[in-house]
Amino acid sequence: MTVKIMADSSCDLTEHYYNEYDIEMVPLTVHLNNKEYRDSIDIQPKTVYDEMRAGKGTKTSQVSPQTFKTIFTSYAETNQPLVYLAFSSELSGTYQSAAMMAEEVKESYPGAQIHVIDTKCASIGYGLVILRAAELAKEGADAASIIETASYHAEHMEHIFTVDDLEYLYRGGRVSKTAAFVGSLLKIKPLLHVEDGKLVPLEKIRGRKKVLGRMIDLMAARGDDFSNQVIGISHGDDLERAEQLRDMICEKFNISQKNVVIEMVGAVIGAHSGPGTLALFFLNKPYK
Known part of the structure; x- marks a missing residue:
């Protein structure tokens, strides 16, 4: 079964990449004007920059553990391999939440092929790591090969x-x-x-x-x-x-x-x- 690649919105890739390479994307949250928006889904960067130029404050929050649990469970139930390459753990708690939920899901599904990797990367640097992993997945590479190459790209x-x-x-x-x-x-x-x-x-x-x-x-x-x-x-x-x-x-x-x-x-x-x-x-x- 083809390995599914998952990214979060901090990779700053646009929708056509997700569609072209069949990448699962999970959004972080932007808080603006007392409202919450899913990054790149409910709000676009231009809006945030315009508001910042106007003096408005913005905040962000990581992906919730429950979101990860729901996604990981759906892959565990079908036994499809999933490699989630995460935004740097030094810049967000998203990786930690994902790693914790992956272990929890594996308690219920011991054979689940869920892999969570801390890229230590951000923005398009992170996005380039995702794209290389997605290319390999599209070519039919297994999870171990994808993780090895993606980790090399992330490290360098x-x-x-x-x-x-x-x-x-x-x-x-x-x-x-x-x-x-x-x-x-x-x-x-x-x-x-x-x-x-x-x-x-x-x-x-x-x-x-x-x-x-x-x-x-x-x-x-x-x-x-x-x-x-x-x-x-x-x-x-x-x-x-x-x-x-x-x-x-x-x-x-x-x-x-x-x-x-x-x-x-x-x-x-x-x-x-x-x-x-x-x-x-x-x-x-x-x-x-």
């Missing part, structure tokens, strides 16, 4: 990103109030990356224009074999800048635009990073 997925306004990272506890104030005053743009699933500050760059060049410098220093992998770019409602970064990458590394996926940072991650976020994702080891 670089996340290099910047935000347009440090205030949003301050609200999320990522930078101090002083750093946010001084950064805004001096027009300092932070570069961050993901290290073992956590957001870690990397550098501070003065001026928006210099950021893109520095991102490409880091890509050249850390990456490998770009012509044989898919490069990911996600943006917080700033497609023009994302396409500028793509064009710079294609020229620098002599790769086709077809090798680059551009998507908007989803509502859940965008609620913490804010409008103007720009992120770059690539493998630091050869593609497999």
